[in-house]
Amino acid sequence: MTPTLAGLVASRHVIVCCGTGGVGKTTASAVLAIGAARAGRNAVVVTIDPAKRLADTLGLEELGNVAHEIPSSRWDPDGTALPGGRLSALMLDTRSTFDELVRTYATDAEQTGRILDNRFYRNIAGALSGTQEYMAMEKLHELHEEGGYDLIVVDTPPTRHALDFLDAPARLTRLLDNRVFRFLMMPAHSAYLRAAGVAIQTFFRTVGRVVGTEVIDDVVAFFRAFEGMEQGFRERAASVTALLADADTAFVLVTSPRRDAVDEAKFFATRLRESNLSVAALVVNRVHPTFGETEEIDALRERAEQLTELSSSETDMATRNARARLAARYENLASYASLGARERAELADAGQRIGAGAVVYVPSLAHDVVDFAALNAVGHYLAPSPGN
Amino acid sequence: MEMERFCAGSRVMIVAGKGGVGKTTTTAALAVAAARTGASVLIVEVEGKSGLATCFGAPPLEYSEAELGPGVRGRTLTPDRALLEYLEDRGLRRISKRLVRSGALDIVATAVPGMKDILVLGKVKQLEQGGAADLILIDAPAAGHAVSFLMSARGLLDAVRMGPVRTQAEGVIAMLSDPARCRVLLVTLPEETPVNELIDTAYNLEDRVGVQLGPVVVNAMPADLVLAGRSVAEDAAAAGVQISAAEIRALDEAAAFRLERRALAQEQANRLADRLPLPQLRLPFVFGEIGPLEVDQLADALVDAVAALPTPGP
Numbered sequence: 001m002t003p004t005l006a007g008l009v010a011s012r013h014v015i016v017c018c019g020t021g022g023v024g025k026t027t028a029s030a031v032l033a034i035g036a037a038r039a040g041r042n043a044v045v046v047t048i049d050p051a052k053r054l055a056d057t058l059g060l061e062e063l064g065n066v067a068h069e070i071p072s073s074r075w076d077p078d079g080t081a082l083p084g085g086r087l088s089a090l091m092l093d094t095r096s097t098f099d100e101l102v103r104t105y106a107t108d109a110e111q112t113g114r115i116l117d118n119r120f121y122r123n124i125a126g127a128l129s130g131t132q133e134y135m136a137m138e139k140l141h142e143l144h145e146e147g148g149y150d151l152i153v154v155d156t157p158p159t160r161h162a163l164d165f166l167d168a169p170a171r172l173t174r175l176l177d178n179r180v181f182r183f184l185m186m187p188a189h190s191a192y193l194r195a196a197g198v199a200i201q202t203f204f205r206t207v208g209r210v211v212g213t214e215v216i217d218d219v220v221a222f223f224r225a226f227e228g229m230e231q232g233f234r235e236r237a238a239s240v241t242a243l244l245a246d247a248d249t250a251f252v253l254v255t256s257p258r259r260d261a262v263d264e265a266k267f268f269a270t271r272l273r274e275s276n277l278s279v280a281a282l283v284v285n286r287v288h289p290t291f292g293e294t295e296e297i298d299a300l301r302e303r304a305e306q307l308t309e310l311s312s313s314e315t316d317m318a319t320r321n322a323r324a325r326l327a328a329r330y331e332n333l334a335s336y337a338s339l340g341a342r343e344r345a346e347l348a349d350a351g352q353r354i355g356a357g358a359v360v361y362v363p364s365l366a367h368d369v370v371d372f373a374a375l376n377a378v379g380h381y382l383a384p385s386p387g388n
Numbered sequence: 389m390e391m392e393r394f395c396a397g398s399r400v401m402i403v404a405g406k407g408g409v410g411k412t413t414t415t416a417a418l419a420v421a422a423a424r425t426g427a428s429v430l431i432v433e434v435e436g437k438s439g440l441a442t443c444f445g446a447p448p449l450e451y452s453e454a455e456l457g458p459g460v461r462g463r464t465l466t467p468d469r470a471l472l473e474y475l476e477d478r479g480l481r482r483i484s485k486r487l488v489r490s491g492a493l494d495i496v497a498t499a500v501p502g503m504k505d506i507l508v509l510g511k512v513k514q515l516e517q518g519g520a521a522d523l524i525l526i527d528a529p530a531a532g533h534a535v536s537f538l539m540s541a542r543g544l545l546d547a548v549r550m551g552p553v554r555t556q557a558e559g560v561i562a563m564l565s566d567p568a569r570c571r572v573l574l575v576t577l578p579e580e581t582p583v584n585e586l587i588d589t590a591y592n593l594e595d596r597v598g599v600q601l602g603p604v605v606v607n608a609m610p611a612d613l614v615l616a617g618r619s620v621a622e623d624a625a626a627a628g629v630q631i632s633a634a635e636i637r638a639l640d641e642a643a644a645f646r647l648e649r650r651a652l653a654q655e656q657a658n659r660l661a662d663r664l665p666l667p668q669l670r671l672p673f674v675f676g677e678i679g680p681l682e683v684d685q686l687a688d689a690l691v692d693a694v695a696a697l698p699t700p701g702p
Contacts, residue, residue, distance in 0.1 A: 020407060021407035023408065051584070053580075053581075210475070210480070210551055212549055212553075212554070258408065289645060291641045292638025292641070293634065322622075322626035326620070326627055326631075329613070329620060329642070332639075332646055335675040336675075366649075367652075368580040368581050370580075370581075
C-alpha cells in the first residue's frame with residue numbers, strides 16, 4: 001500500500017504510464033483507472049495494443065477508438081467501491097484518430113479528401129514511427145477537452161525507447177517545417193522557386209532514381225494538400241505539450257526488474273527531467289519473491305555444498321537421496337534469495353536516481369492478468385482504494 | 389540433430405520475438421554454440437541496444453565488426469549507414485550525404501514504408517552473399533515489428549515500381565523465402581500472453597512473408613527440483629541434520645514456488661506445442677545476470693536441446 005500512488009489516482013487529472021514493451025504497462029494503466037473508479041471518480045483508460053484477453057475484459061473488441069463505459073457490476077461485483085465511480089475504456093486506433101484530426105483542420109471536404117486519399121498520408125497515418133505516440137497524445141487532448149472525465153490514464157506505445165511520444169508532436173511539425181518541402185509548397189510561379197528550382201529539381205530527380213518518381217509525386221502532392229493546415233496542427237501540438245507539463249498530470253514509470261528495462265526507465269526519467277517533467281511513481285512488475293530471512297546467502301550456499309558432499313560420501317541410499325534433495329533445496333533458496341536481493345537493491349537505487357515519489361513492487365504473479373478479479377488483485381499492490 | 393548440421397541449414401538465421409523474451413540472450417547462446425562447432429559466426433544487431441555486447445562482456449557494438457569471443461564477431465546495422473553505403477557503392481555519394489543531412493531521408497522513408505527495413509535487410513543479403521561468415525545471426529527488432537520488418541520487402545514492391553530499391557527488395561524476398569539461405573527462429577517465454585502472440589506471429593510470418601520457421605525457442609524454463617514428494621522435515625530427519633523451523637518453512641516455500649513456476653511454464657510450452665507444430669528448443673531459467681558465463685551455460689543447454697531434435701530424412 002503506497003499512499004503516494006493512491007493519492008495520484010485520487011487527485012490527478014492525467015496519468016501517463018510509460019515503459020518499454022512487455023513490462024505490464026497496459027495492465028498497470030487499467031489497474032490505476034479501476035482504482036480511481038473505485039475511489040468514486042469518473043475515470044477513462046486509453047489502451048494501446050492490449051493483449052487480446054485483456055482487451056476482451058475491457059470490452060474493447062467491438063468498440064475501439066471511442067470511449068465506452070464498463071458497467072460497475074463487472075469491476076465492482078461486490079459493491080464495495082465508493083459510490084459515484086465510473087470506468088470507461090478505449091483502444092487507440094491511430095489511423096482513425098489522425099483522419100479525425102485532418103477533418104477538423106481541413107478547410108473543406110475537398111481538402112480532406114485530397115489528404116485522406118494521398119498515399120504518403122496513408123503511410124504516415126499507418127506506419128510513421130511516432131504517429132502512434134502523437135495520436136495517443138491527441139486522444140488524451142480530446143478526452144481532456146471534451147470527455148468530462150476526472151481522470152484520464154494513458155498507456156503509451158511500446159516504442160524502442162519508450163519516450164517517443166514526448167517528441168511526437170514536434171516530429172510532425174518538423175516534417176511540415178522541412179526546408180526542402182517548404183520549396184515544394186510554394187506556388188509554381190514564384191520567382192524564388194524558379195531560382196532555387198534547378199538545384200532542388202536535380203536533387204529530386206536523383207532521389208527519384210533511387211525510389212521511383214511516383215514516390216516524390218505523392219510527397220509533393222501531400223505537402224501541397226496540407227497547405228494552410230499546419231498552423232492548426234502546430235497549435236494542437238503546443239496545447240498537448242502544455243497539458244503534459246500541467247501540475248495535474250503525473251508520469252508513472254512501469255518497469256520489470258530486468259536490467260535492460262530498468263536502464264530504459266532511468267534513461268526515460270532523465271528525458272522527462274530534461275523536459276521539466278517528473279516521475280511521480282515507479283511501478284516494478286514481476287518482482288521475485290523472497291522467502292524467510294534471506295540475508296545470509298553465502299551461508300545457504302555453503303550449506304548446499306556441505307550437504308552435497310555429505311550426500312556423495314554416504315552409502316545408505318535413503319540418507320544419500322535425502323541429503324541430495326536438501327542440498328537442491330538450499331541451492332534453490334539461495335538462488336532466489338540472491339536474485340531477490342539483487343533486484344531490490346537495483347530497484348531501490350533506480351528509484352532514488354529517478355527521483356520517483358513512490359516505488360511500488362508487484363510480485364511475479366502465477367497467471368497473466370486478464371480479468372477484473374486479477375486486475376483488482378494487482379490493485380492491492382498498486383494503489384489502495386475502498387474495497388481493494 | 390547435431391549442432392553442426394543444425395547450423396549448416398542456412399547461412400542467415402533471424403532471431404525474433406516480443407520484447408523482453410530473451411532474443412538477445414538466445415542469439416548470444418546460439419552464436420557460442422555454433423562457434424564451438426568451428427563455424428565462424430557474425431551477429432548483426434539492428435536495434436541499437438547494448439544487451440548483446442553485455443552478454444559477451446564486450447564494449448557496445450559498432451557499425452564495423454568487432455570480435456566478441458572465439459569465432460564470434462558482432463556489428464550493428466543502421467538504416468542510415470546502410471543507405472549511405474548503398475548509394476556510395478552506386479556512385480551517388482554526394483546525393484546520399486544530402487539525403488541524410490537535409491532530413492529528406494526521413495521523408496522518403498515515410499513515403500516508402502519499410503524503406504529503412506529494406507536497407508538493413510539488403511545489407512544482410514550482401515553480407516550473406518559475400519560470405520561474411522558461416523553463420524549470420526540477426527538479433528531482430530521486437531515483434532510485431534518483426535513481422536513488418538520481414539514484410540517490408542513485399543510492401544515495398546507495391547510502393548516502388550522501379551529503380552535500385554525495388555531491385556534490392558526483390559533480392560531480399562529471394563533470400564527470405566529460400567529455406568536454404570534463411571530461417572527465422574522465434575523466441576518466447578513460457579507464459580500465456582507471449583505464447584499467444586508468438587502463435588500469431590508464426591502464422592503471419594509463414595503466410596505473409598513465406599519465410600522458413602526454424603524451431604521455437606522457449607526461454608527461461610525453470611529447471612526441475614527432484615523432491616520425490618518428501619517435505620523438508622522428512623528429508624532432514626532422514627538425512628540426520630538439524631534445521632530450524634523458520635528455515636524449513638523458507639526452504640519449503642522456495643521449492644514450492646519453483647515447482648509451481650515450472651508446472652505453469654510446462655503447461656504453456658505444451659500448449660504452444662499443441663497449437664504450433666514446430667519443434668521446441670527449451671532453455672533454462674537463469675538466476676544470474678546474463679554475462680559470458682551464463683551465455684556459455686545456455687549454449688550447453690542449446691546444444692543438448694538441438695541434439696534432441698529429430699534429424700530430418702535425407
